[in-house]
Amino acid sequence: MGLKTFERGIHPSYYKELTASMRVEKGLHPKTVIIPLGQHAGTPCEPLVKKGDIVEEGQKIGDVKAFVSAPVHASISGKVKDVDFYQTPVGMKALSVVIEGDSSVKEWTGTADLAALSPEAIREAVREAGIVGMGGAAFPTSVKLAPPKGRAIDTVLLNGCECEPFLSSDHRVMAEEPDKVIWGLRALMKAVGAQNGIVGVEDNKPDALEAVKRAAGADSAIKICVLETKYPQGAEKMLIKAALGRKVPLGKLPLDAGVVVNNVGTAVAVFEALNYKKPLIERVVTVSGDGIMEPKNLKVRLGVTFEEVIAQCGGLKDASKEVEVLNGGPMMGIAQTTIAVPVVKGTSGITVLSQDAAAALKYNPCIRCARCVEACPMGLMPYKLGDQGRTGMINEFKEWGGFACIECGCCSYVCPARRPLVQWIRVGKAKSRREEKLAVKAG
Numbered sequence: 001m002g003l004k005t006f007e008r009g010i011h012p013s014y015y016k017e018l019t020a021s022m023r024v025e026k027g028l029h030p031k032t033v034i035i036p037l038g039q040h041a042g043t044p045c046e047p048l049v050k051k052g053d054i055v056e057e058g059q060k061i062g063d064v065k066a067f068v069s070a071p072v073h074a075s076i077s078g079k080v081k082d083v084d085f086y087q088t089p090v091g092m093k094a095l096s097v098v099i100e101g102d103s104s105v106k107e108w109t110g111t112a113d114l115a116a117l118s119p120e121a122i123r124e125a126v127r128e129a130g131i132v133g134m135g136g137a138a139f140p141t142s143v144k145l146a147p148p149k150g151r152a153i154d155t156v157l158l159n160g161c162e163c164e165p166f167l168s169s170d171h172r173v174m175a176e177e178p179d180k181v182i183w184g185l186r187a188l189m190k191a192v193g194a195q196n197g198i199v200g201v202e203d204n205k206p207d208a209l210e211a212v213k214r215a216a217g218a219d220s221a222i223k224i225c226v227l228e229t230k231y232p233q234g235a236e237k238m239l240i241k242a243a244l245g246r247k248v249p250l251g252k253l254p255l256d257a258g259v260v261v262n263n264v265g266t267a268v269a270v271f272e273a274l275n276y277k278k279p280l281i282e283r284v285v286t287v288s289g290d291g292i293m294e295p296k297n298l299k300v301r302l303g304v305t306f307e308e309v310i311a312q313c314g315g316l317k318d319a320s321k322e323v324e325v326l327n328g329g330p331m332m333g334i335a336q337t338t339i340a341v342p343v344v345k346g347t348s349g350i351t352v353l354s355q356d357a358a359a360a361l362k363y364n365p366c367i368r369c370a371r372c373v374e375a376c377p378m379g380l381m382p383y384k385l386g387d388q389g390r391t392g393m394i395n396e397f398k399e400w401g402g403f404a405c406i407e408c409g410c411c412s413y414v415c416p417a418r419r420p421l422v423q424w425i426r427v428g429k430a431k432s433r434r435e436e437k438l439a440v441k442a443g
């Protein structure tokens with residue numbers, strides 16, 4: 001019998017061999033960090049510090065009274081040099097706190113007794129630590145842990161698929177810190193009252209699979225689910241279908257299927273928040289691609305610039321040639337116009353591709369081959385949605401299910417005409433949202 005998976009999807013070249021077996025190295029302590037106050041889904045934080053203030057590593061520097069939000073913390077000790085708008089790697093400017101470091105480093109240690117912690121105490125600690133989904137979406141974890149009344153959650157599903165090409169940060173986290181992953185999973189289960197925990201891992205990570213299996217031991221409440229290596233296996237809806245056989249209806253959330261999905265890196269952050277009282281101030285980032293001199297997995301402080309991280313990997317292979325730098329991997333990553341942007345909570349990787357950017361942007365007319373339709377895991381018509389998004393046919397875009405698109409990029413990947421379908425679909429969504437806002441304003 002084949003491994004568990006979902007319908008459709010694609011098998012791109014993964015290039016995981018560049019970093020998959022490389023142990024996580026500690027990044028150099030940065031002299032300066034830029035910490036955006038909005039680096040999560042939801043309401044951005046308001047600054048709690050001003051220029052000239054002295055801050056300690058781990059100190060809360062931004063927060064807001066909003067349900068869907070997460071506070072941000074100083075990732076290094078030092079002096080606040082600026083509070084102003086800076087470019088972020090998600091494509092816009094955000095109010096940010098710039099800290100000039102004093103080079104002191106805090107030790108984070110401690111232990112917690114999970115049996116003694118109440119679900120409320122876990123949720124509160126997760127919120128206070130500013131933990132968000134670390135697979136890239138950066139959705140506040142405390143919100144996922146507080147489902148509406150009457151909505152029972154029976155399973156916490158940890159996402160260890162990491163199906164995006166080049167990235168291996170989750171792989172290394174599972175292989176090197178499996179006990180933290182499983183402890184974090186148990187804490188997440190307790191927070192939502194789930195009886196079952198599952199870690200979903202694609203079969204191209206055998207060492208990670210073995211490590212989490214060993215860490216889970218004989219605990220009958222926790223299962224390790226081996227999944228076929230296929231893109232986008234790590235998308236929440238695909239993962240739930242593959243691991244549990246449950247379908248999340250269009251427009252609904254995993255909790256409507258009784259499931260909460262979290263990334264394996266998030267589980268480690270939960271472990272550290274509860275045991276060490278450590279907020280989310282650093283993360284593992286894969287730096288890879290054929291344009292980078294020494295691909296690596298690095299644990300870096302949030303707010304360090306891409307430029308510094310790339311320099312720690314030996315810099316670019318050929319500085320005289322144009323490269324494309326992505327926040328994330330090539331399927332869902334966002335192309336950067338500058339490398340002076342900071343690593344944020346959702347930065348799972350920095351991919352540097354040595355392709356000729358101008359050539360990559362050229363596309364040809366659609367030949368109606370339907371390969372994009374065959375690849376789409378959501379059963380959509382990407383060639384239609386792409387055109388509708390590009391040309392602003394908003395009503396048709398919505399009617400054809402544009403908002404059901406999970407932006408996985410499978411359609412763009414398989415298109416022989418290299419049409420940037422997912423980018424056009426994103427444009428369609430943005431145009432629709434703008435029109436809806438204008439309509440509300442107009443009354």
Ligand code: SF4
Binds near residue numbers: 376380410421
């Ligand atoms: S239309 Fe959306 S969901 Fe379907 S393949 Fe393209 S990006 Fe993925």
Ligand code: SF4
Binds near residue numbers: 371416
């Ligand atoms: S894969 Fe590309 S060329 Fe083929 S139908 Fe879809 S958009 Fe058109």
